[in-house]
Amino acid sequence: MQLVIISGLSGSGKSVALNVMEDCGHYVVDNLPSALLPQLVTHLRGAGYQRIAVAIDVRSGSGIAALPRQLETLRSMVRDVRFLFLDARDDTLIARFSETRRKHPLGDDSLTLGEAIAREREALALVAELGHRIDTSDLSANTLRNWVKSFMNLEAGSQITLLFESFGFKYGIPVDADLVFDVRCLPNPHYDPVLRPLTGRDQPVIDFLERVPEVGRMVGDIYAFVASWLPSYVNDNRSYLTVAIGCTGGQHRSVYIAEQLAERLRDSARVLVRHRSFK
Template sequence: MPHETDLASLTPRLVLVTGPSGAGRSTAIRALEDLGFEAIDNLPLSLLPRLLDGPPLRRPLALGLDTRNRDFSTAALLEALDRMGAIEGLSLELLYLDCRADVLSRRYSETRRRHPLAPAETPEDGIAREFDLLSAVRERADVLVDTSEMTVHDLRAEMDRLFAPVTGQGLAVSLHSFSYKRGLPRGLDMVFDVRFLRNPYWAPDLRALTGLDSAVQEHVAGDPRFAGFLAKVTDLTLMLLPAYLEEGKSHLAIGFGCTGGQHRSVTLAERLGRALAEEGWQVSIRHREQERRKAAGGVS
């Protein structure tokens, strides 16, 4: 059975979030806040000692550090890392959000924003300047996440995978549906290919629906191989979860892939999620292709 975790016994956790402008720092900070972190963005480095000299941390803390801060310097940040790393009983992590220069340039072009380090020049000048400024900081990163090919949803899911607190039963399960056309989602621990099941795409009245609709689920479940497959996957997962928990793992990500990520994979993620929740496990479900359609203004 899942174990209970005494939150009061957890080591205080501090995550410093930095990286080049436009790489997703604000999104990461908001995601950490949703995970229960106390979040402070754009904190001047000179205020760090005062913050840490205050009362003991009762919640995990996420601090956003930006080159736009008035007292930012590479040397000052590295010195702060050394100083905080020496604090006994503090779990310190430096999260560096990286991104390719061409992607950052495109993001600035799409938003027509000026780069903070090159307000009167091209964004490319500012990007190059910032890469040079942060190169030594990047080398010190405990966690490096490249957001070049990530959507906002992808980055939030990655924050959940990396920083979700160990609470309650001690292990969270996330289920993902996806299309093989777009490749595998990041961070999956187990993947099941469900393209062998009956495909609702070929039923005209079901084509525009998704695996969230009961008619689609019934169609997929009507495949004579469905029940046995779901039973075996459920049994395997329920056998593995306690073992991963004993090994100290806090998160397990399971993916189901099909051709379009709309019908069969969604159905399996929903059905397995229901089965695991009934056994008392903490489950979240993410349908990647549905998120992309919503973001593009398409049919959900």
């Protein structure tokens, strides 16, 4: 049996993620109190269901504080338990609520929308560290669907998942990053009119960057740091480690370096690569 638990801030994309789960053949339950998870698993297993996806968030009230303990119980019942937490910047959440005109679950006459979001973020602080975290701030719904599918395609097991994520500093640092490396000091292909519309995955940009010794040194230094400390993260029982590589626009240098690091570390961990700033 596989159990996927989805949590996160209101407006961060949980409905999109649940729809992906349903499309993948999971039995989907939204807004379940965490205390009922063991009973749900027992009931659905008896009914023959093998894949379950459950959304649990602040709508469950104070009971969500028990979710970390519930996960330990669930892992003794189900071989493949995955936890996905969706996050976003406050300004993005405010904009989404303004566009949809929906009321925040914690909103009332005594709280502004910003204050309700802050209260929800505080209530979910411990839950946010339980599993894989995705910052949906600058993601389209289609991109989020693809990222959730990538998360689901990972095989279960004890091996850590290492995510290399390129981004542009002008769009802000992704909130899901565990380690952040700034590569803006390297020569920028953006200033070459021929290379400007390309990305760090295109061969002309790769050739440009590989001719610069500092780029090779940067890749080697970041690789050495991550490879050296990766066993410590594994020993700390981490399931996921997100390494964010940032340049100015997130199109050339950070993309190239994220791809290079992923290729070098594929034998050390399960590896994902994501590029935030271009489609």
